[in-house]
Amino acid sequence: MRNTTPQKQKATMEPLDEAVDHVRGSSAGRLIVEYGDYECPYSRQAFREIERVERQLGEGVRFAFRHFPLTEIHPHALAAATAAEAATVQDKFWEMHELLFHRQTVLEDDDLLRYAVELELDVALFDSDRTGAAVLGRVGRDVESGIASGEVRGTPTLFIDGVVHRGGYDAPALLEALAR
Numbered sequence: 001m002r003n004t005t006p007q008k009q010k011a012t013m014e015p016l017d018e019a020v021d022h023v024r025g026s027s028a029g030r031l032i033v034e035y036g037d038y039e040c041p042y043s044r045q046a047f048r049e050i051e052r053v054e055r056q057l058g059e060g061v062r063f064a065f066r067h068f069p070l071t072e073i074h075p076h077a078l079a080a081a082t083a084a085e086a087a088t089v090q091d092k093f094w095e096m097h098e099l100l101f102h103r104q105t106v107l108e109d110d111d112l113l114r115y116a117v118e119l120e121l122d123v124a125l126f127d128s129d130r131t132g133a134a135v136l137g138r139v140g141r142d143v144e145s146g147i148a149s150g151e152v153r154g155t156p157t158l159f160i161d162g163v164v165h166r167g168g169y170d171a172p173a174l175l176e177a178l179a180r
Contacts, residue, residue, distance in 0.1 A: 013159040014145040016064055020138075022093050025054065025062030030161055030178045033064045035146045037155040038081060038100040039074035039107060045169070046156040047101045052171040053178070061178060065097060066142040068155050076107035079130070081139045083112040086130035088138075090121045 013033060016023060021033075032050060036043035050063055067084070069077030080100050087096035099115050100107070116126040129135050146152030151164040158165040160177055167173045 012149050012151050012164055013162045014148065015162065020141070021064045021066065022088070022097070023062060023064040024094065026059040027062065029057070029060050029062040031062050031064065031159075032165075032174065032178075033066060033159040033162075035066045035068040035142070035152045035155060035157040035159075037068055037070050037074055037077045038084070039077040039104055040070060040155045041104070042169075043156045044101045044104055046158065049169055049171045049174060053174045056171070056175065057178070066146065067139045068143055068146045068152055068157070069139070070155060078139070079109065079112060080104075080107050082130040082135050083115065083126075085135040085138050086126045087116070087119065087121060089129050089135075090126065092119050092121060095119050 016031065016033070023031075032053070034043070034046055034050065036046065054061055054063060067081040069081045071078050084093055084096045084100060087093055096115065096119060099118070103111070103115070112130070113123060113127065116123050146157065149159075149164070151157060151159075156169060158169055158174075160174075165174075165177055167177055
């Protein structure tokens with residue numbers, strides 16, 4: 001007789017590191033991790049849909065973002081990722097994260113500096129940090145963890161509670177996956 005009990009999928013993603021990862025929401029909530037690229041239109045769509053899920057579920061969900069700039073097809077993706085990390089140094093990651101997705105067609109160096117001014121960052125520090133080894137290493141850490149998962153081949157790639165999500169990333173599909 002064959003066993004027809006569904007097998008629970010094994011986690012394939014590097015576990016969340018609260019001290020390093022960009023995460024928001026209640027630790028009691030189900031976790032969505034996105035590997036994304038600020039210049040990718042599909043990552044932007046996922047960003048919007050995940051925000052819808054967060055508004056609907058509130059404390060029932062938490063969200064983490066990891067960088068996976070697709071530099072071969074998106075020439076500004078790495079600069080945008082380092083801008084987000086440079087904003088992190090001044091405690092403005094999520095604000096920069098939102099700006100970058102809302103303005104993803106305007107990611108030249110002058111634009112990134114203008115966003116730093118808009119967020120009232122120390123622009124000289126921001127400019128220095130975004131090309132520094134620490135920031136580049138932080139972006140590299142996310143890319144390496146995505147590659148190591150064996151699951152991240154493009155953006156966006158989503159994980160729910162550590163397991164790759166191969167379904168749609170529209171809010172209804174995510175809500176259905178989170179309800180399982």
